[in-house]
Amino acid sequence: MSSTALVDRRARQQMLRQTVGSDRRRLVATALLIGDTVAGVGFAAGLAGAVAAIAADEAWLAWAALALTAGIARGLFAMHAQRVGASLAADAKTRLRRRATAAAVSQPLAGARWGGEIATSIVDEVEALDGYVARFSPIRTAASLSPMIVLCAVALVSLVAALILVGTLVPLVAALILAGTAAADRSRQQFAATARLSGLFADRLRALPLLLAFQATGREEEVLSRAANDVASRTMRVLKVAFLSTGALEFFAALSVALVAVYAGFNVLRLLPFTPPEQLDLFSAFFVLALAPEFYLPLRRLAAAYHDKQAAETAADRIVALERDARPSAPRPLAEPPRVSFDEVTLRYEGSDVDAVAAVSFSVAPGEAIALMGASGSGKSSILGALVGLVPSREGSLAIDGHALDNGTSLAGAVAWVAQAPLIVPGTLADNIRLARPDASRAEIADAASAAGLSAVIASRPGGLDAVIDARGGGLSGGERRRIGLARALLSRAPLLLLDEPTAHLDHLAEAELIPVIARACRGRTALIATHSAALACVADRVIRLEDRA
Incomplete structure (x- = not known):
């Protein structure tokens, strides 16, 4: 095993340990499963006692009551073990999903992990740990103790029957180890293929309008079909190994029960071809016969939950890789409008072999608004992305108030960002504006909305600021979306304002209505406006023209 693989394995094990945690509920779930085994011993004793009492024409109701009570207890133990496990898993997934989300938002913008693959990690791969926390972890501990409890109970009555159970257990464990080793690799490949298919589907669904426009749906159908067939093929391989391990478990379980039944029956009837070291009565024979299936029940549960372990390990590997690739940027606070200086700065996206910007130099004075103009590309x-840590610099110096802004350092916490496609989240209109400053008062939100020209939108929607809008911003025009973005900028107290094509794709009338709002948002801040529009550039104090690198 290579050193990298060993490090990844340790990181995976640490993540799984942290996911399960030291929560006492895990111990409660394990104790409930062990209690189920103890109740099973009681049920076997009650059943054997009732049969022996009936055969001897003695009172049997007490034994029947013991069997009934033990049976009810088993049901209660199993039900509460599942409930406790589900509660533990829900909390564990919440913690892990926060970790995965934090790692996802710190991924390189042009890295390999983006789009649908990250969404799959946060949703599906975290969800894959549900079975591990809720079932496998408590069952694994119980499976190491419960068979010993059954074995001790059997040994107290029949040492030979106990030896039969142990004898069939050894080859079973060997078979399960071999099958589990084969299944682990196949399960990992199947999970990776499923994640790849989910990511492909999510990315293609998001790009569906573009695919339709360029009539590329046929080619993408073939890509998705190949990915789906790969998932189906790998799933069948996992199922083959699962059937093999289940078959081995059932074979040895049935063999042990059959051997115990033959031995107990022939012993009671005194028909064994050899002299046994013990003589069983009817109670002892029924007791060991009833407990023989109980010996393998914890192992059956463990085998049923073993796939949860494999899925969790695969998911943990992918989340560990997500965290390893994360490059969190350290926010740099700003109290006043800063001076921004680019000195022979060259920018290049990760994974690209072409510079996005080469040797650009300019300076923006505190409180000055500049317009960056140039052709697409x-x-x-x-340049705006470099200020918030999205685009790394390869050469030159990017400085804020004379202090270099190194790669890994970001101004994101001190920036108001206005994009040409502002983010819209499910909630109210006020919720979407409040994203810029969560502690803003209702009056401040209303003032920002009014200053951004949203009064007509507020008046036309039932509920006004409390009007509900969906994640797609249903019913909002492009100009209204931009106004929401500008309202956020007006609400924000950030001393640096970055505007990325805020009037792109708007007609002249809509642009003319937005330009005064943009000018108002730039007042008292250092502002950089990326635009093609000469009309918008007029609100800036200065225009900087960039060379066409397309």
Whole structure:
């Protein structure tokens, strides 16, 4: 095993331990499963006692009551073990999903992990740990203790029957180890293929309008079909190994029960071809016969939950890789409008072999608004992205108030960002504006909305600021979306304002209505405006033209 693989394995094991945690509920779930085994011993004793009492024409109701009570207890133990496990899993998934989300938002913008693959990690791969926490972890501990409890109970009555159970257990464990080793690799491959299919589907669904426009749906159907067939093929391989391990378990379980039944029956009837070291009565024979299936019940549960372990390990590997690739940026606070200086700065997206911006130099004075103009591909958006840590610099110096802004350092916490496609989240209109400053008062939100020209939108919607909008911003025009973005900028107290094509794709009338709002948002801040619009550039104190690098 290579050193990298060993490090990844340790990281995976640590993540699984942290996911399960030291929560006492895990011990409660394990204790309930062990209690189920103890109740099973009581049920076997009650059943054997009732049969022996009936055969001897003695009172049997007490034994029947013991069997009934033990049976009810088993049901209660199993039910509460599942409930406790589900509660533990829900909390564990919440913690892990926060970790995965934090790692996801710190991924390189142009890295390999993006889009549908990250969504799959946060949703599906975290969900895959549900069975591990809720079932496998408590069952694993119980499976190491419960068979010993059954074995001790059997040994107290019949040492030979106990030896039969132990004898059939050894080859079973060997078979399960071999099958489990084969299944682990196949399960990991199947899970990776499923994650790849989910990511492909999510990305293609998001790009569906573009695929339809360029009539590329046929080619993408073939890509998705190949990915789906790969998942189906790998799933069948996992099922083959699962059937093999289940068959081995059932074979040895049935063999042990059959051997115990033959031995107990022939012993009671005194028909064994050899002299046994013990003589069983009817109670002893029925007791060991009833407990023989109980010996393998914890192992059956463990085998049924073993796939949960494999899925969890695969999911943990992928989340560990997600965290390993994360590059969190350290926020840099700003109290006043800063001076921004680019000195021969060259920017390049990760994974690209072409510079987005080459040797650009300019300076923005505190409180000054500049317009970055140039053809598509000249690097206007990349310059804005460099200030918030989205685009790394390869050469040159990017400085804020004379202090270098190194890679890994970000101004994100001190920036108001206005994009050409502002983020819309499910909730109210006020909720969407409040994203810029969660502690803003209702009056401040209303003032920002009014200043951004949203009064007509508020008046036309039932509920006004409390009007509910969906994640797609249903019913909002492009200009209204931009106004929501500008309202956020007006509400924000950030001293640096970045605007990325805020009037792109708007007609002249809509643009003319937004330009005064943008000018108002720039007041008292250092502002950089990436734009193609000469009309919008007029609100800036200065225009910087970039070379076309397309």
